[in-house]
Every structure is written in C-alpha cells, then in structure tokens.
Amino acid sequence: MDARPVLVIGGGPAGLEACRGLSDLGIPSVLVEKTDTLGGTPIHARYATVTPYMKPAAEAMADLIEAVDDSDLVDVRLNTVVTASRGDAPDLVVTLHGEDGEQEVEVGAVILCTGFTHFDPGQETQMYGYYGHDDVITLVDAEAMFSDGEVVRPSDGQPPKQACFIQCVGSRDRQIGNQWCSKVCCGIACKQAIEIRHLVPDCRVFVFYIDLRAYGFWEDDLYWKAQEEHNVAFVRGIVTEITKRGDKLLVKGEDTTLGRPVEVEIDLVILSVGMEPSEGTLQMAKVFDLPLEHHGWIEVVGAPLDKVSTSRPGIYAAGATTGPADLEDTVTSAGSAVMKAVGFLARQARGAA
Amino acid sequence: MDARPVLVIGGGPAGLEACRGLSDLGIPSVLVEKTDTLGGTPIHARYATVTPYMKPAAEAMADLIEAVDDSDLVDVRLNTVVTASRGDAPDLVVTLHGEDGEQEVEVGAVILCTGFTHFDPGQETQMYGYYGHDDVITLVDAEAMFSDGEVVRPSDGQPPKQACFIQCVGSRDRQIGNQWCSKVCCGIACKQAIEIRHLVPDCRVFVFYIDLRAYGFWEDDLYWKAQEEHNVAFVRGIVTEITKRGDKLLVKGEDTTLGRPVEVEIDLVILSVGMEPSEGTLQMAKVFDLPLEHHGWIEVVGAPLDKVSTSRPGIYAAGATTGPADLEDTVTSAGSAVMKAVGFLARQARGAA
Numbered sequence: 001m002d003a004r005p006v007l008v009i010g011g012g013p014a015g016l017e018a019c020r021g022l023s024d025l026g027i028p029s030v031l032v033e034k035t036d037t038l039g040g041t042p043i044h045a046r047y048a049t050v051t052p053y054m055k056p057a058a059e060a061m062a063d064l065i066e067a068v069d070d071s072d073l074v075d076v077r078l079n080t081v082v083t084a085s086r087g088d089a090p091d092l093v094v095t096l097h098g099e100d101g102e103q104e105v106e107v108g109a110v111i112l113c114t115g116f117t118h119f120d121p122g123q124e125t126q127m128y129g130y131y132g133h134d135d136v137i138t139l140v141d142a143e144a145m146f147s148d149g150e151v152v153r154p155s156d157g158q159p160p161k162q163a164c165f166i167q168c169v170g171s172r173d174r175q176i177g178n179q180w181c182s183k184v185c186c187g188i189a190c191k192q193a194i195e196i197r198h199l200v201p202d203c204r205v206f207v208f209y210i211d212l213r214a215y216g217f218w219e220d221d222l223y224w225k226a227q228e229e230h231n232v233a234f235v236r237g238i239v240t241e242i243t244k245r246g247d248k249l250l251v252k253g254e255d256t257t258l259g260r261p262v263e264v265e266i267d268l269v270i271l272s273v274g275m276e277p278s279e280g281t282l283q284m285a286k287v288f289d290l291p292l293e294h295h296g297w298i299e300v301v302g303a304p305l306d307k308v309s310t311s312r313p314g315i316y317a318a319g320a321t322t323g324p325a326d327l328e329d330t331v332t333s334a335g336s337a338v339m340k341a342v343g344f345l346a347r348q349a350r351g352a353a
Numbered sequence: 354m355d356a357r358p359v360l361v362i363g364g365g366p367a368g369l370e371a372c373r374g375l376s377d378l379g380i381p382s383v384l385v386e387k388t389d390t391l392g393g394t395p396i397h398a399r400y401a402t403v404t405p406y407m408k409p410a411a412e413a414m415a416d417l418i419e420a421v422d423d424s425d426l427v428d429v430r431l432n433t434v435v436t437a438s439r440g441d442a443p444d445l446v447v448t449l450h451g452e453d454g455e456q457e458v459e460v461g462a463v464i465l466c467t468g469f470t471h472f473d474p475g476q477e478t479q480m481y482g483y484y485g486h487d488d489v490i491t492l493v494d495a496e497a498m499f500s501d502g503e504v505v506r507p508s509d510g511q512p513p514k515q516a517c518f519i520q521c522v523g524s525r526d527r528q529i530g531n532q533w534c535s536k537v538c539c540g541i542a543c544k545q546a547i548e549i550r551h552l553v554p555d556c557r558v559f560v561f562y563i564d565l566r567a568y569g570f571w572e573d574d575l576y577w578k579a580q581e582e583h584n585v586a587f588v589r590g591i592v593t594e595i596t597k598r599g600d601k602l603l604v605k606g607e608d609t610t611l612g613r614p615v616e617v618e619i620d621l622v623i624l625s626v627g628m629e630p631s632e633g634t635l636q637m638a639k640v641f642d643l644p645l646e647h648h649g650w651i652e653v654v655g656a657p658l659d660k661v662s663t664s665r666p667g668i669y670a671a672g673a674t675t676g677p678a679d680l681e682d683t684v685t686s687a688g689s690a691v692m693k694a695v696g697f698l699a700r701q702a703r704g705a706a
Contacts, residue, residue: 013658017658021692021693021696024692024693024695024696024697024699024700025378025692025695025696025699026699050657050658051657052657053656053657060658063658064658171572172572179572179573179577180569180570180572180573181567181568181569181571181572182569183568183569211564211565211566211567212564213564213566213568214534214564215534215536215566215568215677216533216534216535216536216676216677216678217533217648217676217677218534219524219525219532219533219534220532220533220648224532236609256589256609256610257609257610257612258612259610259611259612293570295570295573303406303681304403304404304405304406304679304680304681304684305366305370305403305413305416305417305680305684306684307681307684307685308685308688323569323570324568324569324570325569326657327657327658328656328657328660328682329681329682329685331657331658331659331660331689332660332661332682332685332686332688332689333685333688333689334689335661335685335686335688335689335690335691335692335693336684336685336686336687336688336689336692337688338688338692339374339377339378339688339689339691339692340374340377340688342377342378343374343377343378344377346377346378346379347377
C-alpha cells in the first residue's frame with residue numbers, strides 16, 4: 001500500500017479519532033494542529049462534561065489523545081497550519097507552516113477535521129446584551145465555570161437564584177445569515193440545566209426555546225430527566241428583550257404555550273450559542289480549493305449516503321467541518337472518512353500495481 | 354492480516370456500506386440478509402426518495418448494491434439468518450441458516466446492521482384509527498404511493514383536497530414504552546409534505562407536531578422550504594381524536610401556539626410512525642449475547658465518543674441497530690464500525706505474530 005501518510009488537519013475529537021483509527025489499520029498519518037494542545041474545542045473551551053452522559057470532558061478526550069500520543073504511526077505537528085497544496089491525491093504536496101518554518105510534505109489523502117467555532121453573540125446581534133451585561137454569558141462560558149466546580153453571577157461572584165437559557169442564539173436566524181439549526185444546543189442546555197441544579201440546588205432554571213430538539217435518546221436521557229428529576233422549567237417562546245432591574249436582569253418574552261407575556265427576574269442568562277464554520281475550515285477550503293455548500297460549510301457530494309467525500313478525490317471531511325454535528329456524528333464521520341481514505345489509497349495502489 | 358472474513362448482518366444501507374468499505378480495504382466479508390433482496394428498508398418499504406435531498410431511493414441504493422454485487426470480496430447470502438454463535442472474536446463460529454440448510458462459518462469480527470422496524474400504529478395504540486379508517490395511513494404507506502407517482506385516498510382512489518401529518522406516533526410516548534424521539538420523522542414529514550404539494554398542487558397540507566425537530570441543515574432545506582416554497586401549514590399541537598364525518602375524517606386537537614382548539618376536515622391522514630428495534634436486532638442480541646440499553650436497542654459502551662463498539666470485543670453495531678438514526682448516521686456509523694473491526698483484526702494479527 002502507498003507509503004505516503006494521510007494528512008489529518010485539526011486535533012479535536014474528529015482528528016484524533018481519525019489518527020487513532022488510521023494507526024490501528026497500520027497507516028501512517030500526519031496530524032496538524034494549529035494550537036499547542038490536542039483535544040480541540042472540548043479542551044480549548046474547557047468543557048466540563050460531554051453531552052449526553054456527562055463524562056468529564058478531559059477524561060473523555062484523554063483516551064483519544066493518549067492513543068494518538070502512544071502511536072508511532074502518528075506524526076503530531078502542534079503549532080502548525082497548512083498554508084498551501086499542489087497536485088491531486090494520492091500525489092498531493094502540502095506546505096506546513098510550523099515553529100521551525102515551512103516544510104513540504106507528500107501525502108496520499110487528506111481528512112479535514114477543522115470543525116466549527118461558537119457563534120459570537122455580540123458580533124452580529126446585540127439584542128441579548130452579551131457585551132452589555134456581565135451576567136449574560138454563553139454555553140461556553142458556563143462550561144468553563146462548571147469546570148471550576150461552580151456557577152456564579154460574574155457581576156458579584158454569588159450563586160444565582162434564578163437562571164435561564166435562551167436557545168437558538170446564532171441559529172435558525174435568517175437575519176444574521178445562519179439558516180441552520182446547530183443541532184446540539186438543545187441537548188447541551190438540558191445537560192447544563194441539570195448541572196446548575198446540581199451545583200446550586202435552590203436555583204430555579206428556565207429554558208426558553210422554539211422547538212426543543214432533543215432527538216433520539218436525548219428525549220428522555222436529557223429532556224425528560226431535566227424536567228422530571230431536576231425540575232427545570234421549559235418555556236416555549238422567544239425572549240425579546242433583556243434589561244437591567246436593580247442588580248438583576250429582567251427577561252421579557254412570550255410563553256407561546258400559555259399564550260401570554262413572560263417577565264422573569266434572572267440572575268444569570270446563558271445564551272445557547274450555535275455553530276459556525278471555523279476560520280480553519282474556511283481557510284482549508286481555500287487551500288484545497290473546495291467549494292462550500294450554500295450555508296457556507298465545506299461541501300460533501302453524496303449526502304445523505306456519503307457525508308465525508310468532498311468534491312476532490314482523496315480529500316475527505318469529518319465532524320463539524322461539513323455542518324453542525326454532535327459528538328456521535330463527529331467520531332462516526334471520522335471513522336467513515338478513515339475507511340474511505342484508506343480505501344482510496346488501496347484502490348490507487350491496486351490500480352498502480 | 355487475519356484471513357477470516359468479517360460477518361455483516363443485514364443488507365440495508367449500513368450493511369451495504371460496511372461491505373463496500375471492507376472490500377475497498379481488501380478485507381473479505383460475508384453479508385447475511387434474511388430476505389431475497391438487498392437494500393434494506395428503503396427498498397423493502399418502497400421508499401420513493403431519501404431525505405433530505407429527494408434522490409430517488411432506488412437510485413441511491415443501487416450504487417451501494419452494485420458495489421457489493423461487483424466485489425469478489427463480498428460473499429452475499431440472501432434468504433439467510435444467523436441462528437447461533439460460539440467463541441469470541443477473532444475466533445468466532447457462527448451458524449448460518451439459509452436455503453441449503455445450516456452451515457458453520459468462522460469469522461474474525463461482526464458488524465450488526467439489523468436496524469429498525471417502523472412502529473405499528475394499530476398494535477399498541479388505536480387512538481388514530483389506523484385500522485379503523487381507510488384514509489389513515491403511515492409515512493411508509495405514503496412512500497409506496499409516491500413510488501407509484503400518486504397520492505390518493507385509499508377509500509376512493511381520489512386525490513386528497515386536505516391532508517395532514519401527525520407527528521410522534523410511537524415516539525416520545527411513555528404509555529407505549531417508546532421513550533425516545535425517532536429523530537427522522539420530522540424531516541421525513543417535511544419532505545413528504547413537499548411531495549404531496551408537487552403531486553397534488555391544490556391539496557392543503559398540515560403538519561401537527563410537538564417540537565419540529567428539523568436539526569442541522571434540515572432547518573431550511575426541509576422545514577423552511579416546506580413552509581415558504583410549498584405553503585405547508587405547521588400546527589404546533591397534539592391531535593386528540595379522529596372521527597368520520599361523511600366521507601371525510603374530522604381531525605380534532607389543539608393549536609397550542611394560537612391557544613385554541615382545531616377541527617379540520619381531512620381527506621388523508623398520515624401518521625409519522627417512529628422507529629423500534631427490529632426483530633432481527635433483538636434476535637441478534639440473543640444470538641451474540643449482547644445486552645440491550647435501557648430503551649431496548651443494542652447497547653454500545655462508549656457513546657458519544659464510540660457509537661459502534663458493543664460490550665463484546667470484535668462485535669460492532671451500525672445504523673439504527675443501536676437507536677434511531679437518519680441515513681447520514683447510518684452510513685457514517687457503518688464506516689466507523691468498519692474502521693474499528695479492521696483495526697481489531699489488525700491488532701489481533703500483530704499480537705499473534
């Protein structure tokens with residue numbers, strides 16, 4: 001089989017799973033990660049636990065990182081980015097820019113695992129006052145607090161008496177151009193609501209939502225559990241305004257189930273920010289000359305029956321590189337990409353033989 | 354590498370994708386299918402198109418079937434079931450029961466792709482009158498009609514003037530024991546609503562739902578499209594009763610957004626039936642001594658970061674064998690299972706060498 005390695009770009013869950021899988025199959029890989037740490041968003045954003053079963057994120061990721069670190073077949077390049085490519089797989093030459101300058105590497109296939117970035121709730125919409133009110137935070141900020149073993153109001157360091165989640169911030173929103181559902185935020189909000197009730201048992205927790213998209217087993221493992229075992233209140237309705245009242249926030253909206261306006265004093269507002277293609281994903285689209293699909297993520301050509309093949313043979317994409325993805329999607333698509341990349345190399349080797 | 358083949362059970366999308374992938378990697382497989390036809394539910398249930406991009410199902414599946422038929426490395430056994438197993442992977446002996454009687458086969462690993470069955474809306478709940486009214490059908494019945502290029506009322510063969518979908522039939526329902534969301538029915542209903550509007554342009558179409566779970570790109574590719582381009586009416590609310598009025602059906606429920614009762618005369622009611630583990634899935638759990646998770650599907654031990662490894666080394670599960678899955682989930686998990694099964698065999702071979 002072709003001796004050239006598979007280039008895996010991005011050291012998050014998808015990239016790690018891809019390298020672990022390639023290594024198990026005896027295939028060398030080069031793993032390029034732009035930061036100085038493997039683990040991707042769960043590690044960089046300091047997730048406390050992963051959805052839905054609340055395994056500590058550091059522990060969950062450690063298994064994957066260890067497998068990659070322990071393998072002789074994975075050449076890990078931290079603080080490195082891919083700046084150029086020429087030729088076509090399996091004769092692809094990529095330029096890596098790392099700490100020791102530039103280097104050209106021949107690779108047989110590529111798996112893009114550059115994923116997503118969290119929507120910045122202050123950049124395109126100020127309606128929820130993320131930059132105006134200290135006590136308006138995001139799902140990501142909340143994870144970092146849980147990692148520190150606490151939930152407090154940033155303004156005074158006190159635990160909240162009433163907290164709420166606002167769903168679909170940066171998702172399902174034509175005005176800001178994000179015409180997709182980010183898929184995971186409903187499940188994460190249910191999980192975080194439970195975590196707040198654990199950490200601050202007398203805190204009342206509300207979730208304001210449009211449709212509660214707790215698909216599959218998340219229905220009862222997260223959504224029912226949050227309601228029945230942890231007394232979380234789910235309010236179907238959009239929040240239209242957040243204002244200050246004394247040292248609290250006044251959250252105004254409508255309960256569309258009861259058909260009446262809602263006004264609640266809240267100590268801590270958590271914005272369930274959605275997913276956008278990461279800068280790395282957009283850069284790799286340029287480096288490898290890959291078209292974006294109409295939402296702006298890297299296009300795959302055979303969905304739903306092939307979610308990983310891009311328009312260029314030998315170049316695959318996994319995880320949230322091609323659209324919103326939960327962790328199951330992320331690791332299974334990484335496996336699918338490995339299978340297809342190695343199959344591609346084997347077919348090329350057979351063709352060449 | 355181990356010369357024993359991988360046993361793939363079930364000739365639907367997951368099983369076909371697994372065998373195609375194994376074949377590309379040069380690994381032999383035995384594909385066991387209990388019916389006389391490959392293609393699984395999309396073929397057996399006569400799906401017209403696959404969600405979300407409406408590629409004809411027969412065409413979509415033909416690619417997969419052809420790849421398997423054309424491969425010398427896939428040993429296809431139709432009209433065959435697995436009746437027993439002994440030993441552990443990679444030294445597993447399975448008994449196949451086919452047209453020529455019983456045969457024992459040594460296999461190195463197993464990928465279970467036995468999937469789901471559609472909820473039978475007459476078996477456990479009669480509230481929607483599936484067996485009482487001719488013009489109450491299911492998503493599956495509707496697909497077969499679309500395959501014939503028509504939508505008609507079964508009672509008189511006439512095209513409907515008003516049609517409606519009722520979501521969550523056999524899903525999100527503690528009373529019947531199905532405490533999960535079946536994940537795909539919201540997307541399929543959006544797709545079918547569009548198909549009805551194509552086939553019968555003057556038919557009004559309603560969708561009664563609890564939460565419209567059009568996750569990811571389905572948000573605008575299906576849900577917005579159905580509303581904006583095809584004028585489908587989505588009504589948030591549960592249908593409580595269906596009765597006869599003349600030659601029509603009277604559908605009664607509540608529009609929880611407007612907070613008032615709804616009563617609509619409907620010519621054709623389509624029940625969005627959910628997924629349950631198939632008989633084959635439950636049988637294979639017994640044959641391979643695999644525990645079921647608390648909803649009754651085959652348990653995987655590492656979710657969300659491993660959705661395919663069962664509690665037994667060398668035995669993997671893909672697609673809707675482990676829970677509700679859309680087609681993307683199904684094919685990506687098949688790829689993941691192939692990667693892990695071949696990795697398992699390679700590790701065993703290295704260990705034995």
